[in-house]
Amino acid sequence: MSETIKKIAGAALLALVVAPVFGQTTTEVDLIMPQLAVDRVIAERIVELVDETEGIRINLVDLPEGMDSVLDALDAGYADLAFAPNSGTFRESITTVIPLYPSVLHVVTRKDRAATSMEELLSGATVYAGPRNSTPWLLVNQMAEVLEFEPGQMKLIETRDSLPDVAIVYAPIDRERVMNDRMMQNIKWFSFGTPDEIGKGSAVDLAVLLNPRLRPFVIPAGTFGKLTPNPIVTVAVDNLLVAREDLDISVVYDIFAEMLRVRPALFSSRPELFQPLDDKLANANFAYSLHAGALAYLKRDEPTLIERYSGVAEVLVTVLIALISGLVAVVNIFRIRRKNRLDGFLVDVIEIRNTISKDSSERERAEAMEKVHALQDRAFELLVDEKLAADDSFRIFTELSNDTISRISERGA
Secondary structure (H helix, E strand, O other), X not given: OHHHHHHHHHHHHHHHHHHHHHOOOOEEEEEEOOOOHHHHHHXXXXXXXXXXXXXXXXXXXXXXXXXXXXXXXXXXXXXOEEEEEOOOOOOOOEEEEEEEEEEEEEEEEEOOOOOOOHHHHHOOOEEEOOOOXXXXXXXXXXXHHHXXXXXXXXXXXXXXXXXXXXXXXXXXXXXXXXXXXXHXXXXXXXXXXXXXXXXXXXXXXXXXXXXXXOEEEEXXXXXXXXXXXXXXXXXXXXXXXXXXXXXXXXXXXXXXXXXXXHHHHHOOOOHHHOOOOOOOHHHOOOOOOEOHHHHHHHHHOOOOHHHHOHHHHHHHHHHHHHHHHHHHHHHHHHHHHHHHHHHHHHHHHHHHHHOOXXXXXXXXXXXXXXXHHHHHHHHHHHHHOOOOOOOHHHHHHHHXXXXXHHHHHHHHO
């Protein structure tokens, strides 16, 4: 432990000497603009939120002409990041940074078209399922194979120049767009069964068996108002933020940390897109390997032995006190110092919050906003330097500071 303290002190001293010389640098990375409107909104919001911090900046770039695949664009070095469904074919050059939100399989048909099964729905129908080799296109072909369709029994088209009998697309839940689109008033959603049939050998279970990265998904009744009077059983796949494999580990580490920080604000206006992150994210079934930078962040956040076995440690503390008292004392000193630093941040945020009232001027609100942002920046710098702990106290500080920024903005609206 003494050696660790010496290393920390040496690193801090080096930072004090080097920082004034080189100053703060900002790393810029390029994110390919998604094609779907709802994905575009999320991408633009990510850029906006991340731009508020120092150290990392994300720029939106268009998909190069002549390229249909964002993964091909990443391979060719046109950008660093992209959105991609967790259903593609493994590429060694593409890695997962973090899952964002689910894309849901929407199977829609005309209201006047009666169909009680997938076989009735697709048989004799003109079907649009996106571009060739896209996820829904491949899924429809798998369905046709399972249903043992004869050649020509279903016509699969790749463009929507004419109105198809059936449309099958993967897209996030976008309530506002669907409910305000007049063209959507003449369609209905096809359900793969009832919620009670999930896990009992239903069509959804077959789809998940053939595509293990899919998962059953229920669109609740009323999600799209009168268009969905009953629950719709379908499947979903995670929409991932992916990166080139050769993107610097420290850059992806910072991006992962930023994505965790901005998640509350990112989904505050679109709660239907939010999904909790799996505690075993490092072992998730991703189409692309987890980037080393993301894995480094996850490993850093794993609980220590003391945290894992705190109950046992409390029972044995009287027996082991003679052997570990020195180590416990040093560990407690570090924890108290990190806790005291965080308490100071909380007090500062509350003081800033209390200085703003409904009568505060625009200048006062702007100054208060800058102070809160500065506190956030400083707190995350200390977190990366491991001078603060990524625990519930830090989460409380993040929520309090973000809520304070929102309140200041609302009072200024």
